[in-house]
Amino acid sequence: MSERTATKEPVKDKAMDQAGGLESGWKERSIGPIGALILAVIFVVTVELLVLNEILNDIIVPRPTDVFSALITTLSEGFFYRHLWVTTLEVLIGFVVGTVLGFAMGALLGISRRARAISYPYVVAFQGLPKVVLAPVFITIFGFGIESKIVMAIAISFFPVLINTMAGLTGVDPQARRLMRSLNASDWHIFTKLSLPSSLPLIFAGIKTGLTLALVGAIVGEFVGADSGLGYLLDVYSYQLEIPRVWAITTILAAMGVILFLFIEWVDRKVVFWQSRRELSTGM
Amino acid sequence: MTEPRPRTDVLPATGASIIETRGLSKVYRSSSGAIEALADISIEVRPGEMVAFLGPSGCGKSTLLEILAGLIPPTSGEVTIDGQAPRPRAEVGLMFQQALLFPWRTVLANVLLPAELQEKTDRDWKARAHELIAMVGLEGWAEKYHWELSGGMQQRVALARVLLLDPEILLLDEPFGALDEMTRESLDLEMMRIASNAGKTVVLVTHNVYEAALMCDRIFVFTPRPGRIAGVVEIDEAQPRSLAFSTTTEFGERVAQVRGLLSGDSDE
Numbered sequence: 418m419s420e421r422t423a424t425k426e427p428v429k430d431k432a433m434d435q436a437g438g439l440e441s442g443w444k445e446r447s448i449g450p451i452g453a454l455i456l457a458v459i460f461v462v463t464v465e466l467l468v469l470n471e472i473l474n475d476i477i478v479p480r481p482t483d484v485f486s487a488l489i490t491t492l493s494e495g496f497f498y499r500h501l502w503v504t505t506l507e508v509l510i511g512f513v514v515g516t517v518l519g520f521a522m523g524a525l526l527g528i529s530r531r532a533r534a535i536s537y538p539y540v541v542a543f544q545g546l547p548k549v550v551l552a553p554v555f556i557t558i559f560g561f562g563i564e565s566k567i568v569m570a571i572a573i574s575f576f577p578v579l580i581n582t583m584a585g586l587t588g589v590d591p592q593a594r595r596l597m598r599s600l601n602a603s604d605w606h607i608f609t610k611l612s613l614p615s616s617l618p619l620i621f622a623g624i625k626t627g628l629t630l631a632l633v634g635a636i637v638g639e640f641v642g643a644d645s646g647l648g649y650l651l652d653v654y655s656y657q658l659e660i661p662r663v664w665a666i667t668t669i670l671a672a673m674g675v676i677l678f679l680f681i682e683w684v685d686r687k688v689v690f691w692q693s694r695r696e697l698s699t700g701m
Numbered sequence: 702m703t704e705p706r707p708r709t710d711v712l713p714a715t716g717a718s719i720i721e722t723r724g725l726s727k728v729y730r731s732s733s734g735a736i737e738a739l740a741d742i743s744i745e746v747r748p749g750e751m752v753a754f755l756g757p758s759g760c761g762k763s764t765l766l767e768i769l770a771g772l773i774p775p776t777s778g779e780v781t782i783d784g785q786a787p788r789p790r791a792e793v794g795l796m797f798q799q800a801l802l803f804p805w806r807t808v809l810a811n812v813l814l815p816a817e818l819q820e821k822t823d824r825d826w827k828a829r830a831h832e833l834i835a836m837v838g839l840e841g842w843a844e845k846y847h848w849e850l851s852g853g854m855q856q857r858v859a860l861a862r863v864l865l866l867d868p869e870i871l872l873l874d875e876p877f878g879a880l881d882e883m884t885r886e887s888l889d890l891e892m893m894r895i896a897s898n899a900g901k902t903v904v905l906v907t908h909n910v911y912e913a914a915l916m917c918d919r920i921f922v923f924t925p926r927p928g929r930i931a932g933v934v935e936i937d938e939a940q941p942r943s944l945a946f947s948t949t950t951e952f953g954e955r956v957a958q959v960r961g962l963l964s965g966d967s968d969e
Contacts, residue, residue, distance in 0.1 A: 592799055599770050599795035601788075602818045610818070614805045691804035691846065 479661040487661035488668060497650070501669070504635055504647040507563055508677070511570020512631035516624055519575035523582025523623075527616075528608070533583070544580070548573040548634070552641040566638035566646065573634035574627035581623030585616025618692045621685045628681050632674055647673075718745035719870065719902050720769060725778030726927075727764055737927035738764045742778070744921060744930065748869070751893065751903040751940065753913035755959065756923025756931075762906045765928070766872050769904065770795045782870065791819060794868035798875045800855035802847040808834060809843040812861045819866070826865070833861035836895065853877075853884040860892060870902045878907070889916055890944065897940035910963075914956050915947050922962040932962040 461481045467473045468480045475483070491497050526533045526540075552569055559565035589612045597607045639648025647666055654662040727739040738761040746752050754762035767773045768780060771787035772795075780787055787793075802811045809830055816826040834843050837857040847855055856877055863871065876892070877885040893916050896903050907913050913920045920934045936955050938946055946952055 590801075592797055593801050593803075595767075595772060596795070596797065596801045597818070598772055599789050599793075600815045600818045601790055606818050610814070611803070614803065617805075691848070 476658065476660060479664055483661040484664040484668070487659075488665040491662065491665050491669070500645055500647050500650045503563060503645045504639070505673070507566040507570055507635040507638070507646065508631045508673075511567045511634060512574050512628050514567070515571040515574035515631060516578050516627055518571065519578025519623070519627065520582050520620065522575075523579040523620075524586065526579070527583040527586025527612075533587075540580075543576065548576070548630075549637045552637050555638065556642045561642050561644055563645075566635045566643065569638035570631040570634035574631040577626040577630065578620065578623040581619045581626075582616065585619035586612050588619075589615050617689045621681075621689055625678065625681050625685065628677050629674060632670070632677065636670065717747060719748045719783055720744070720746035720904070721779075721781050722765075722768075722775075723779040725765075725768070725775045725780055727761065727768065727773075728776045739768075739775075740927040740929050742928070742930060746902060746904065748902055749897075749900045750919065751896065751905070751917045753905045753907055753917040753920045754923060755907055755910065755913045755920050756928060756963070757908060757925050759926050760923040761926065761928030762923050763874055766795075766874050766904065766906050769793075770872050791815070791866040792868050793870045793872060794863040794866070795872045796859055796863045796874065796876045798878045800847070800852075800859040802850075802855055802858055804847055807844050807846055808839065808850070808858050811847075811858055812865055814862060815865045821866075830861070830865060833864050834858075836864075837861045837891075852880050853888060856880065856888060860888075860895075864895070867899075868901070870904070871896060873903065873905045875907055876905075878909075885912070886915075886944065890942070894941040910956055910959050911947065914952055914959065915942060915944075920955075920959055922959055924965075931965070934958050934962070 464473070464478060465481050468475050468478060479487075526536060548569075551572055552565075555565045555568045555572070559568055593611055593615070594607065597611050602610070635646070636648040636651075639646040640652055643649040647670055651663060651666045651670075654660075654666065721744070723743050725739060725742040726737070729736040729738055742765060744752075754765060756762050764773070768775050769782060769787055770793060771782075771789050782793060802808075803814070806814070809827070812830040812834060813826055816830075831843060834840065837860050839854060839857055839861070842850070842854070847858070850858065859876070873892075877888045880888065889912060893903070903917075905913065905917060914934075914936060918936060918940070920936070922931045922934065923929065924931045934955055936951070938949075938951065
């Protein structure tokens with residue numbers, strides 16, 4: 418945010434207004450994070466007090482302080498990192514392969530009207546299918562190891578990328594296409610210099626969804642049948658009624674999701690730099 | 702002083718026309734049947750001439766421009782540009798109502814696009830692009846993006862872009878139609894100055910009678926669908942013109958003549 422306002426020297430009236438608006442909006446924008454933090458503190462303290470006074474049973478809802486110490490214990494145990502590594506690997510491989518596959522198929526469907534017509538029923542059927550039901554199938558095919566979870570993460574994360582790539586490529590401004598044709602552009606140039614860049618905002622929106630879903634896919638796969646991974650660990654602690662541990666792992670998974678999302682958002686901002694600027698200039 | 706000229710769709714053949722159509726028609730086929738967009742269009746445009754295609758919305762004037770640009774084929778009839786069948790090429794530049802700047806490209810990169818697409822490396826295109834950017838009054842804006850530019854400035858960039866390959870013929874589809882009246886007028890005059898200094902042939906599609914009369918040597922007035930040539934109005938005033946021309950009697954008479962043709966009163 419701050420680099421956006423700082424890097425460019427102010428240019429003429431319109432841009433100047435924006436810069437001024439952003440500066441005066443600093444207080445406005447810090448209300449969000451500070452408010453969220455206050456809300457979290459209130460929530461944690463309330464739960465702590467409710468459990469301490471035995472209004473809530475600590476088997477159902479653990480004390481936040483217990484969760485915190487469980488978190489510290491978990492993070493200090495060596496075997497935890499083995500499970501963390503397994504899940505991270507499943508998510509990252511699943512996400513990367515899923516995104517590449519989704520982009521390739523989406524590009525094919527976006528370019529070829531015929532391919533789109535042929536695959537349409539399958540796309541609709543697959544879109545309607547809750548992908549998690551595939552987990553048992555993949556486990557019977559690929560076993561209890563890491564492979565079945567990677568396949569699950571691929572299956573669940575590639576679809577939003579496919580759909581958004583297709584939508585982006587078919588939604589290119591016809592006037593811009595006409596401009597390219599009037600400039601005698603080859604089909605390849607129209608794809609690389611117009612269709613692809615103008616689809617990037619949508620493609621990245623799909624990739625962001627795909628990344629979040631890759632985590633869901635890996636964890637669901639681990640729930641259904643695994644011998645390692647954070648989902649497996651969660652399952653084990655839950656059976657052992659180690660509720661603070663369950664919450665600690667959940668917190669770690671949430672943090673993992675946030676880190677992945679922030680990373681991809683950062684990449685998005687760098688690659689599709691004009692999108693945020695456009696929103697900025699229209700006052701969004 | 703000047704008598705209203707006899708209606709001539711086709712000028713006496715001088716053999717020197719750069720754009721020529723004979724009996725051209727265009728029919729669109731759709732699920733609801735055939736739509737006749739253009740019927741029996743026969744025109745000739747001389748090199749260096751500035752003409753307007755003027756008519757109500759849906760009269761097919763933009764369709765004709767697209768045919769001249771080689772983007773769509775006519776259904777029947779003949780059309781030649783420089784003696785050849787129309788096709789997209791460097792000698793013909795097309796400009797649209799929208800600037801159509803690519804938001805991921807700087808002003809300079811947008812202007813350079815045509816050379817990049819032709820994979821032309823025969824000259825210093827960057828230097829030429831900078832020249833053109835200065836010529837359209839955007840010196841110092843080369844590294845900016847379109848969101849930093851006003852609508853008028855964006856069209857100036859589009860103008861620089863269409864001029865990059867130095868086309869002989871400029872096909873302009875309501876190029877400043879989306880801008881406010883004052884910006885449009887000044888950009889019109891500036892563009893005509895640039896075009897007439899460079900001896901370019903200009904075809905301007907517009908529904909604005911004043912714009913056509915101010916800028917063009919001849920106005921082809923179109924009938925509503927299917928578009929036919931209702932008449933041609935010639936305007937005797939040297940190029941480049943100034944806004945002062947729009948206050949002359951000649952200007953008023955020609956505007957009245959065009960309006961007569963538009964309302965179907967062909968005796969005017």
